[in-house]
Amino acid sequence: MTASPHSDPEPVVRFDNVGMRYGRGPEILRDLSFDLPRGSFQFLTGPSGAGKTSLLKLIYLAAKPSRGLISCFGRDVATLPRDELPDLRRRIGVVFQEFRLLNHLSVFDNVSLPLRVAGKKRSEYAEDVAELLAWVGLGDKMSALPPTLSGGEQQRVAIARAVVGQPEILIADEPTGNVDPEMGMRLLRLFAELNKLGTTIVIATHDLQLVRMVDAPVMTLANGHLHIRPPRSQRQREAELREAERRDADDRPTATVPMGPEPSAQDAADDLDDEDPMDAVARAMEMPDEDDTDDGEDRDA
Amino acid sequence: MHDDLPRPPSGGSGRLLPPDAGRDRPLFLVAAILVFLACIAALGARGAWHQAQNWTTELESSLTIQIRPVDGRDTEADTQRAAEIARGMPGVQAATPRTREDALALLTPWLGEGNLPDDLPLPLMVDVELEPRAARDDRVAISDLQARLDAEGMAASVDDHSRWARAVRRAAGTAQTLGLSLLALLTGAAAAVIAFAARASLAARTDVIDALHLCGAEDRFIAGLFQRRFFMLGVKSGLVGALFAALVSIGVSFSQSPADMAFFLPRWAANPFELILLGAAPLLAGLTSALSARLAVASDLRGRW
Ligand SMILES: Nc1ncnc2c1ncn2[C@@H]1O[C@H](COP(=O)(O)OP(=O)(O)OP(=O)(O)O)[C@@H](O)[C@H]1O
Ligand SMILES: [Mg+2]
Numbered sequence: 001m002t003a004s005p006h007s008d009p010e011p012v013v014r015f016d017n018v019g020m021r022y023g024r025g026p027e028i029l030r031d032l033s034f035d036l037p038r039g040s041f042q043f044l045t046g047p048s049g050a051g052k053t054s055l056l057k058l059i060y061l062a063a064k065p066s067r068g069l070i071s072c073f074g075r076d077v078a079t080l081p082r083d084e085l086p087d088l089r090r091r092i093g094v095v096f097q098e099f100r101l102l103n104h105l106s107v108f109d110n111v112s113l114p115l116r117v118a119g120k121k122r123s124e125y126a127e128d129v130a131e132l133l134a135w136v137g138l139g140d141k142m143s144a145l146p147p148t149l150s151g152g153e154q155q156r157v158a159i160a161r162a163v164v165g166q167p168e169i170l171i172a173d174e175p176t177g178n179v180d181p182e183m184g185m186r187l188l189r190l191f192a193e194l195n196k197l198g199t200t201i202v203i204a205t206h207d208l209q210l211v212r213m214v215d216a217p218v219m220t221l222a223n224g225h226l227h228i229r230p231p232r233s234q235r236q237r238e239a240e241l242r243e244a245e246r247r248d249a250d251d252r253p254t255a256t257v258p259m260g261p262e263p264s265a266q267d268a269a270d271d272l273d274d275e276d277p278m279d280a281v282a283r284a285m286e287m288p289d290e291d292d293t294d295d296g297e298d299r300d301a
Numbered sequence: 302m303h304d305d306l307p308r309p310p311s312g313g314s315g316r317l318l319p320p321d322a323g324r325d326r327p328l329f330l331v332a333a334i335l336v337f338l339a340c341i342a343a344l345g346a347r348g349a350w351h352q353a354q355n356w357t358t359e360l361e362s363s364l365t366i367q368i369r370p371v372d373g374r375d376t377e378a379d380t381q382r383a384a385e386i387a388r389g390m391p392g393v394q395a396a397t398p399r400t401r402e403d404a405l406a407l408l409t410p411w412l413g414e415g416n417l418p419d420d421l422p423l424p425l426m427v428d429v430e431l432e433p434r435a436a437r438d439d440r441v442a443i444s445d446l447q448a449r450l451d452a453e454g455m456a457a458s459v460d461d462h463s464r465w466a467r468a469v470r471r472a473a474g475t476a477q478t479l480g481l482s483l484l485a486l487l488t489g490a491a492a493a494v495i496a497f498a499a500r501a502s503l504a505a506r507t508d509v510i511d512a513l514h515l516c517g518a519e520d521r522f523i524a525g526l527f528q529r530r531f532f533m534l535g536v537k538s539g540l541v542g543a544l545f546a547a548l549v550s551i552g553v554s555f556s557q558s559p560a561d562m563a564f565f566l567p568r569w570a571a572n573p574f575e576l577i578l579l580g581a582a583p584l585l586a587g588l589t590s591a592l593s594a595r596l597a598v599a600s601d602l603r604g605r606w
Contacts, residue, residue, distance in 0.1 A: 089517035134307035
């Protein structure tokens with residue numbers, strides 16, 4: 001994530017002086033300029049009504065800005081022809097704050113929806129969908145209808161639907177609002193795994209506990225303005241540097257940058273298969289570090 | 302969570318559009334009624350045209366020669382002579398002189414029986430039947446006949462019924478115009494009702510449109526879902542409407558209603574026009590309904606981006 005705007009030469013999403021209002025109402029988002037670099041992971045927080053959902057809508061092409069430029073996958077959304085919209089949409093997975101599941105379709109059918117509208121055959125995706133559902137703990141609810149599920153279960157269906165098409169960007173609006181901390185960690189871990197595989201992730205949340213779990217930049221909306229706080233590790237490094245300037249090098253306190261072993265992509269895939277949720281939590285706790293090691297350079301620039 | 306082999310549920314994928322659960326039933330009913338009325342109007346217009354056609358050909362394929370009684374002439378003999386002359390004319394199939402008894406019979410309904418003095422002079426008629434083809438265009442023949450009768454010195458006049466034929470045609474034309482206007486109005490009403498209902502049904506399913514749209518479904522994919530649904534709905538209500546129209550039409554032609562009553566009512570005739578009309582009605586209803594649904598979805602989707 002960027003401290004200064006537009007450092008990444010080819011971000012998946014770029015906002016340039018974007019403002020947004022609903023109808024003739026007041027501008028609820030003002031002068032937003034930022035990049036979402038490819039493969040980045042960021043949180044979006046802010047008080048209720050600050051405009052988090054509205055900002056996400058701009059990213060997932062459900063709303064147009066009232067001013068400024070937004071480009072998505074290098075395409076200026078203002079001049080985007082209608083018929084190219086579906087294609088961009090399929091590259092963006094969205095977990096809606098209110099889920100938006102179709103109540104007349106089974107859990108399995110809800111999750112397969114993106115694949116189905118993309119023209120895939122049931123036989124091509126059935127196994128994958130079943131596996132994904134089992135992984136989010138809904139293996140025995142595949143035929144259930146959403147209204148018969150608990151809030152947390154519906155949320156997991158929404159998440160499974162958002163990730164099933166392996167989108168390049170995953171946008172999640174309060175994805176852990178309805179689940180217990182344990183499941184929250186498991187879901188966060190799913191997002192982290194996807195991020196490791198290259199997906200750009202934006203998670204809007206009120207849950208500061210969750211935010212603290214990952215060493216990622218935090219975008220905070222307040223009064224229509226966006227403030228971006230760099231990842232903890234970066235702040236620590238900067239603090240250290242400042243400290244070092246002031247003190248003698250020998251007196252410098254030991255840095256506590258958490259550095260875990262970096263799991264390979266294969267490990268990540270294996271983990272998806274069969275895992276105790278507590279392990280997931282434990283591993284999710286370790287997650288932050290890999291951000292620093294590979295993507296860190298881009299983001300901090 | 303530890304399913305070793307998670308199995309996808311068996312059976313096919315669920316339908317993307319939820320079953321209507323009775324929401325579309327009012328539309329079905331109203332559309333069926335409108336299609337029924339439209340079919341009746343079309344059949345009626347067709348029937349009126351048909352009937353008028355029959356009557357005018359009947360009228361126009363005959364002439365009447367009237368011989369007025371004149372002092373010093375034998376009216377009965379003149380009718381015989383006039384019939385003879387008529388038979389000699391081209392295009393004439395038959396000429397039948399009517400006797401005094403026939404003339405009296407025509408008057409009985411108005412004057413009662415036996416109320417006329419036997420010596421009262423009465424005009425007598427000759428019925429002339431024309432060959433079907435020779436009918437109306439042969440004005441020359443009529444004036445010819447008139448001229449020849451005049452030459453004989455008879456007080457004869459030839460009536461070609463054109464006044465009656467014109468009146469019948471005008472009445473039939475009015476009935477037909479009425480039928481066709483009704484047809485147009487009913488078709489318009491049906492289209493409007495269906496379009497309105499398509500919109501309402503769409504509004505009730507915005508969640509589906511939302512979900513599909515945001516999952517990256519193409520506009521025509523979404524429109525296609527609604528289009529198919531509404532095409533089937535239109536066809537079904539059209540079938541029911543057309544079927545009832547056919548039943549009514551058959552019922553009218555088998556009932557013993559007098560001809561004048563049946564003038565405006567469609568009589569069943571299994572001719573191509575009726576069959577095509579009744580066959581086309583459900584299809585038209587289906588297409589109208591599909592088109593309205595398509596337009597409604599398109600405008601809804603345009604509003605989203
Ligand atoms: N469709 C809409 N029409 C008009 N105003 C809207 C609409 N959606 C949101 N708003 C307004 O925009 C502001 C921001 O709403 P938004 O939903 O983006 O907030 P949020 O940060 O997601 O809040 P929360 O944390 O409660 O989900 C609110 O003041 C809200 O009233
Ligand atoms: Mg919100």
